[in-house]
Amino acid sequence: MTLDSKKYIKYGLVLLLSIGLILFTQELKLLKNPKSTPITVETFYGLASLWVFSMIGIFVSDLFKKVKVKAIRDFPILGWVSITSLVFCLLSDFFVNVIQAVDFLAITTPILTFAGISVANRLTDLRKTSWKVAIVAVFVFSGTYIGSALLAQLGLLVTGR
Known part of the structure; x- marks a missing residue:
């Protein structure tokens, strides 16, 4: 197993954990408010689509790290994931419909948690400012x-x- 494949497996597992947290959060919200977005088969398709879009964005980001143009080389992974999602959603309404089955607030909770963790890992850099x-x-x-x-x-x- 190469270093790159280990990196992609690590990213895939972290994203899978994120998907699990999104599903857990949506279930808790549904228990608290039965009128909120229900969990259906489309929800699972939507979560799988988000996982695939994220992995494609990571692959594209790594491919463009070899480009000589600095703006493209330094473009963040989140940007590539967003562009990937946009392209796929423009190509097919299927992706739009299944992603709508995932509750928006259920998505934001784990994402904000990961953002907080990533900022906490850089507190030593913050002390230098x-x-x-x-x-x-x-x-x-x-x-x-x-x-x-x-x-x-x-x-x-x-x-x-």
């Missing part, structure tokens, strides 16, 4: 929170609730 970044972060987080709260309040006022 200036303390001024912390001040900027506080203002950005506060502004985002206040802006979201104001928009939500406006939405409630417009709908009369």
Whole structure:
């Protein structure tokens, strides 16, 4: 087994864990709110499609690492996965329909967890940055929170609730 195949197996297993967490989260949401997105055969097809799109995006990213154009070589994996998903969804409505069977909030929970873990792994890099970044972060987080709260309040006022 080569180093590349081990890397792809590792990525595939991490993505499979993600798919399992998405399914688990959707089931918990369904138990909490029976009117939410039900788990059907299409849900499994949608999760399989997301897994395949992710793996294709990883392969494409590795293929383009050998290109001499820096912008293409440094393009992030997430971008290649997004482009792959977009192309397949434009080619066939099947993919759009089966991905719609996967609850959006069930997808975001594991993704945000993995994002948090990846940021936590880079805390040593964060320590090397200036303390001024912390001040900027506080203002950005506060502004985002206040802006979201104001928009939500406006939405409630417009709908009369």
